[in-house]
Amino acid sequence: MTRPNLVPLGVIAGLIVLAADQASKWWVLNGLKLPELGQVRLLPVLNLTMVRNTGVTFGLLNGLGDWGHVLLSAVALAVVVALGVWLYRAENKMVALAIGAIAGGAIGNVIDRVRFGWVVDFIQAHIDTRWGDYSWYVFNVADAAIVCGVAALILDAQFSKRRKEQSIPTSPP
Template identity: 55%
Template sequence: MLRPFGLGLLVLMLTLSADQLSKYWILYGLDLPARGSVQVLPFLNFTMVWNRAVTFGMFGWLGDAGRLVFSVVALAVACLLVVWMYRTPSKLTAMCVGAVAGGAIGNVIDRARYGAVVDFLHAHAFGWSWYVFNIADSAIVCAVCVLLLQNCLSGGRQAAPD
């Protein structure tokens, strides 16, 4: 049976792999940059967006300098997350932290390779439209939500080993 750190590393690698493989397929298999947008389901499109900023386009005014700033910050955070993952006795915490670190590293790889993050998932329904995101973003958001829920349910105490 894997210990918390091993599970965290496994989730990190699975998240990173799923993110990078999906982006490779979007760019080179589906050729989404040439197609722009493809309806997948009535509420989901693959829509090509090159995100040169961070969440919701924040700090886009930094231009090319932002690419370096965002990458350095994300890598520093990923390193701190790996330390947290190593120290936690909780398997759930380690897995969530691994997902966040894997997602952050996936987006850093995009910035290094393409100069921007590859976003392509576009959820919409009944006139409502969410921002365009990717697997890394999904992993980060879902993992943070689970960490917050875990913290609320534990009353803010250190999570017990599971």
């Protein structure tokens, strides 16, 4: 059985994520001018909050110094190359879409690091209760695509494992 060529599907997914990410960041910076506003409350559980993230997803590795953005960009581009190899070997549409989403998100954040030296983060989910206020990390479209892509890969791996286990014939006693 030949494996389908899912590279175009993954590339299209990556380009859609990249375009959505860069368009949303352009709008936040130039249309809404969020850096001047600081924060805009959209819903009781959702704000637009301007954050200049010098780390990776969810602000991890923030303290890498002046060359941190270069190091993180190089690592992200190496990951994108590895994802390209994986995409070429993808066996189903879910994997191709997930890899494309991750790669598109990674490239979107690399573009920010090259342009600004930091990543534009602006989506803040939170909940205010009488027992305290709880807030998720501030993130962007690229981060969301990366997280959803990784989750889809994990789910696919689990379901693929179960399908393989169920398809293995058992020997008679």
